[in-house]
Structures are given as structure tokens and as C-alpha cells.
Amino acid sequence: MVRVAACQITPADEVHARKIQMQCILKKAVKEHVDFVCFPEGFLTGYYADETLACKNSLEVGRGEFEEWLHLIREASSKLTVIVGFNEREGDTLFDSAAIIENGNLLGVQRKHYLYHNYFKAGSSFTSFQSKDMTFGVAICLDTNYFEPARLLALQGATLLFSPMCNRVALDHPYSKRPRYYSHFVARSHENRSWLNNS
Numbered sequence: 227m228v229r230v231a232a233c234q235i236t237p238a239d240e241v242h243a244r245k246i247q248m249q250c251i252l253k254k255a256v257k258e259h260v261d262f263v264c265f266p267e268g269f270l271t272g273y274y275a276d277e278t279l280a281c282k283n284s285l286e287v288g289r290g291e292f293e294e295w296l297h298l299i300r301e302a303s304s305k306l307t308v309i310v311g312f313n314e315r316e317g318d319t320l321f322d323s324a325a326i327i328e329n330g331n332l333l334g335v336q337r338k339h340y341l342y343h344n345y346f347k348a349g350s351s352f353t354s355f356q357s358k359d360m361t362f363g364v365a366i367c368l369d370t371n372y373f374e375p376a377r378l379l380a381l382q383g384a385t386l387l388f389s390p391m392c393n394r395v396a397l398d399h400p401y402s403k404r405p406r407y408y409s410h411f412v413a414r415s416h417e418n419r420s421w422l423n424n425s
Contacts, residue, residue: 228261228358230386232425237269244269245298248310252302261358262307264425267322267338267367267392270295270312277320277345284315287325287335300330307333307357309364309425311390322346324364324390326355333357338366339375342392354382362386370424371410373417380418387414389424 233251238244248265255263267273274280285292292312299308307328314323314335322338337349352375354363363379363386370376370389379387389411415422 228360228386229259230262230421230423231255231258231260231264232423233263233265233269234425235266237266237272239272244272245295248298249302252299252306252308255306256303260306262309262360262362262386262388262423264388264390264423265308265310266425267311267324267390268313269310269390270325273311273313273392275343277343280313280320280343280345281315284313284320286315287332292325295325296327296330296332299327304329309388309390311366311392319347320345321349322366323349324366324388326364328357336364336366338369340368340372342368352378352382354379354384360386362388364388364390365414367391370414370422373414376414376418376420376422380420384418385420387418387420387422389422391424 238247271283271285309324309326311324314321324336326333333355339348341348354361361383363384365375376387411422
């Protein structure tokens with residue numbers, strides 16, 4: 227049996243403060259014997275309506291600032307599998323992505339397909355991952371509204387689906403209490419006989 231955690235938190239505005247947030251959450255997850263922890267969409271970089279800010283705060287996989295995050299995760303949680311959102315930069319192109327990290331090492335990156343901001347480029351594939359005797363996949367936020375992403379991952383054997391989210395519905399808003407608002411999560415789980423964890 228595995229233990230999964232959804233980190234439903236508002237990322238701090240400043241990078242150093244976000245690093246402290248992550249360290250605290252990872253230490254708590256280790257203490258509570260969690261195997262997987264899913265952070266929100268855009269957690270590492272922030273999530274911006276403005277393209278200039280999104281680009282300015284983006285990360286390039288394999289480069290210095292991204293490697294610093296991997297080091298932080300490695301130091302805080304040597305055995306955790308972490309799913310965390312970030313603005314990914316590849317050349318002049320921006321993607322809304324999630325990094326899949328285990329023992330501080332990058333297992334892969336999943337890019338979002340159904341986009342909220344048009345300055346992002348859509349991803350081109352869905353890939354399942356294996357860890358702790360589980361096959362799992364990642365569908366970022368709006369990707370869970372449609373059946374195809376979850377189905378493609380299920381066909382690859384995924385029985386656990388993580389969905390990093392930037393949900394702008396306040397907890398005290400009536401929508402947050404309506405089951406219908408979250409019915410697509412139930413649908414994706416039911417359609418694919420899988421578990422779903424959203425942060």
C-alpha cells in the first residue's frame with residue numbers, strides 16, 4: 227500500500243519563501259511516511275496571467291535554477307516521489323509543465339495539453355511513470371476535464387493519476403461546495419478504474 231498526499235497550498239510570491247514552503251511540506255511528508263506528494267500547478271515558478279512575468283520566472287530543465295530545486299528536494303526527502311508544476315522554458319517556447327522527481331532525480335516532465343493561457347505551447351504526448359510498484363501518470367489541471375488524457379495514461383497501465391492544479395475558486399466560494407464542480411474528477415476515476423489525486 228502507498229500513501230499519497232495532495233499539497234493544496236498557495237505558493238509564496240518570492241522564490242526563497244517557496245523553497246521554505248516546500249522544505250516544510252516535504253519534511254512533514256517524510257515524517258508521515260508519505261510515498262508520493264503532488265504540489266500545485268506552477269508551484270516552482272508561480273502561475274501568471276502575464277506572459278512577460280511567466281517567461282521571466284520560467285525554468286529550463288537541466289539548468290542552474292531547476293537543478294537547485296532538485297537539490298533541495300533531494301536534501302529534504304530522499305525517498306519521496308514529488309510531482310510539482312512549473313513554467314518550463316525550452317528556447318523561446320513556454321510550456322505549462324509538471325516535473326516528476328524521485329530521490330531528487332528527474333524522472334520526466336509532463337506538459338499540459340489543454341491550456342488556459344495562450345502564451346503556452348501545448349504538450350504532444352502523455353507518458354506513464356513507475357515507482358514504488360505503481361504505474362502512474364500526470365494530467366495537469368484542465369487536462370482532467372477531458373477524457374482522453376486519463377484514458378491514454380490508463381492504457382499505459384496507470385492506476386494512479388496526479389493532477390497539479392491552479393484552482394482559482396476560493397474555499398469559501400459556493401462552487402467549492404458543489405459536487406458537480408468536481409464531477410470530472412469522479413468521472414476520470416470511474417472511467418479508468420483509477421485513483422486520482424489533485425493538488
